[in-house]
Amino acid sequence: MENYQHVISLGHFCAVASELERLGYRDASLPFDWLITPFESVMHMIETNFNDFLVLENLKRDEKRKYIIKDTKYNIAFYHDYKPNQSIETQHEIVKAKYDRRxxxxxxxxxxxxxxxxxxxxxxxxxxxxxxxxxxxSVLRKYNKDNDLMLVSKDIKAVELPMHTIYLDNVPYKTPQKFAKTNKELYKVLTSIPYPDEKRMLNINRYRKSFPKRFFNSLRKLYIKLIYS
Incomplete structure (x- = not known):
C-alpha cells in the first residue's frame, strides 16, 4: 500500500494530535489540533475554506473558566490560544494570523x-x-482521491460504519489523554499506518527533544486553570 504523506487530526479534542505527535505522525501544527470541535463544524469549515472562522464578534470568554474562548458560530472552544489576563481584542490579531498559517x-x-x-x-x-x-x-477526497478517514469511538455502534473504525472498550472516562496507549488494538493499528519511516523518525526525535518545553507548558496550563477557574 502506498504511504500516506500526512496523518491529520480532525479532533474532537487535543488528545488526538497529542497521540499522533507521540507516535511520530504529526508533521506540524494544523487548525484542529488544539481545539474542542463538533464534527459537523469541522466539515463545514473544510468545505467553506474556514469562512467566518475566528471572527472577533463571535468570540466569547467562558464566564467560569476564563482561559477558554468560544467561537459561537461554530461552537468551538479554544483552550490554549488566549491568555486569561488579557482581553480577546488585544490578542486576536496574533491568534488569527497563527491560525491562518495553519x-x-x-x-x-x-x-x-x-x-x-x-x-x-x-x-x-x-x-x-x-x-x-x-x-x-467527498469533501475530504476533493483534494486527493486517496484521502481516507479513520474514526476512534467508545460507542460500539460505530463499528457499523462503512469505514475503518476502532472501538475503545477499555477507556474509563470521557476524554482520555492517551487513548492509544490504553488500547492494544488501536495502538497496533496506529503504529502500522503506511507512512514514510524517515519522516516518522524525524517527528519522533523532534517530539522527544521538545519534552522540557512541553513539561513547562503543562505546568503553566495547570497554574492558569487553578487561578482562573
Missing part, C-alpha cells in the same frame, strides 16, 4: 495522500456521520 498548511498538505483521524464525541455525532458519510468522504 489553515494554509492544512490545505497544502491534504493535496497529498492523507489519513484523517477523528475521535467520535457522542452518539449525536455518530448519527451525523452515518447520515452524511458519502458527503464527508
Amino acid at each position: 489553515i494554509k498548511r492544512f490545505y497544502d498538505y491534504i493535496t497529498e495522500k492523507t489519513l484523517f483521524i477523528r475521535y467520535i464525541e457522542s452518539k449525536k455525532e455518530y448519527e451525523f456521520i452515518c447520515e452524511n458519510y458519502d458527503h464527508i468522504m
Whole structure:
C-alpha cells in the first residue's frame, strides 16, 4: 500500500494530535489540533475554506473558566490560544494570523495522500456521520482521491460504519489523554499506518527533544486553570 504523506487530526479534542505527535505522525501544527470541535463544524469549515472562522464578534470568554474562548458560530472552544489576563481584542490579531498559517498548511498538505483521524464525541455525532458519510468522504477526497478517514469511538455502534473504525472498550472516562496507549488494538493499528519511516523518525526525535518545553507548558496550563477557574 502506498504511504500516506500526512496523518491529520480532525479532533474532537487535543488528545488526538497529542497521540499522533507521540507516535511520530504529526508533521506540524494544523487548525484542529488544539481545539474542542463538533464534527459537523469541522466539515463545514473544510468545505467553506474556514469562512467566518475566528471572527472577533463571535468570540466569547467562558464566564467560569476564563482561559477558554468560544467561537459561537461554530461552537468551538479554544483552550490554549488566549491568555486569561488579557482581553480577546488585544490578542486576536496574533491568534488569527497563527491560525491562518495553519489553515494554509492544512490545505497544502491534504493535496497529498492523507489519513484523517477523528475521535467520535457522542452518539449525536455518530448519527451525523452515518447520515452524511458519502458527503464527508467527498469533501475530504476533493483534494486527493486517496484521502481516507479513520474514526476512534467508545460507542460500539460505530463499528457499523462503512469505514475503518476502532472501538475503545477499555477507556474509563470521557476524554482520555492517551487513548492509544490504553488500547492494544488501536495502538497496533496506529503504529502500522503506511507512512514514510524517515519522516516518522524525524517527528519522533523532534517530539522527544521538545519534552522540557512541553513539561513547562503543562505546568503553566495547570497554574492558569487553578487561578482562573
